[in-house]
Amino acid sequence: MALSDIRTRVANNIDRDDIPDTAAGLIDRWINDAQRRVCRAHNFTFMESEADTTLVVDQRNYSLPTGSASALRFKSEISMEIILTNSHRQKLKRIFKQDAEKREEFTDTTGSGTPRSYAIQKGQIYLYPKPNKALTMNIEYYGFLATLSTDAGTNDLMDDYPEVVEAL
Numbered sequence: 001m002a003l004s005d006i007r008t009r010v011a012n013n014i015d016r017d018d019i020p021d022t023a024a025g026l027i028d029r030w031i032n033d034a035q036r037r038v039c040r041a042h043n044f045t046f047m048e049s050e051a052d053t054t055l056v057v058d059q060r061n062y063s064l065p066t067g068s069a070s071a072l073r074f075k076s077e078i079s080m081e082i083i084l085t086n087s088h089r090q091k092l093k094r095i096f097k098q099d100a101e102k103r104e105e106f107t108d109t110t111g112s113g114t115p116r117s118y119a120i121q122k123g124q125i126y127l128y129p130k131p132n133k134a135l136t137m138n139i140e141y142y143g144f145l146a147t148l149s150t151d152a153g154t155n156d157l158m159d160d161y162p163e164v165v166e167a168l
Contacts, residue, residue, distance in 0.1 A: 001162040004151035006031055009166055032147050034168035035157060039075065043142045046156035048078065051139050055082075055131040058112055061124045065139065078140040080118055080125070089138070092118045092127075100128045 007027050011019060039047060051065045064074040081089040097119035100106045105128075112132035119126040125139075145155045157165065 001154060001158045002151060003028065003031065003148040003153040003158070006158060006162050006166060009162070013166065028148065031165060034165045035145060035148070035155075037168060038157060038164060039144050043076070044157070046160075047075070047142045047145065049141055049143045051141075052083075053125075053137045053139065055115070055127070055135040055137055057133060058130050060128075060130045061126045062137070064120070064123050064125060065141065065143065073144045073146075074123075075142045075144050077120065078142065080140075081138045082115055083136040083138055084114070090114065090116070092116065092137075095119050095128065097121045097126055100126070103128075105129070 007024060010027050010031065011023070049065065053062055055062070066073055077094070080092040080094075082092065083089055092115060095117045100117065100119055105111070112130040114135070115127040115129060115131055115137075117128040119128070125137075127137075145157055148155070148158070
């Protein structure tokens with residue numbers, strides 16, 4: 001269902017004659033806020049996304065996916081793997097950054113190797129140890145749906161469950 005359709009349904013639910021024509025922007029904001037509340041509370045399959053990042057030698061931290069035409073803005077990870085060859089992937093283990101910084105194997109700032117662990121903090125992925133060669137890291141994650149901004153704008157939540165957003 002397009003943004004214009006759900007906007008009309010919300011306006012009809014309000015059922016007031018004194019709603020000005022300029023209220024469409026406020027209703028759009030309300031719809032997008034409702035969509036964000038649903039996305040924060042649940043992980044639906046249509047919120048799953050995937051991104052590959054090229055790792056640089058001796059670089060520890062990388063930005064989380066921020067959203068683009070094909071990817072969603074990062075919410076929480078499902079899994080992270082290092083792609084070693086076409087047929088071999090090494091799953092990374094999640095650790096807390098503060099714990100990693102206390103472990104002797106990771107406190108050596110000159111040490112590097114194939115990353116085995118990662119931490120997420122303040123929009124960054126930290127790898128332990130730092131990569132010692134160029135590799136590819138695959139991230140599967142849940143992401144937030146894009147903000148609806150055009151009358152024709154839609155997404156899986158609006159197409160499949162408009163009543164959920166409408167009811168909030």
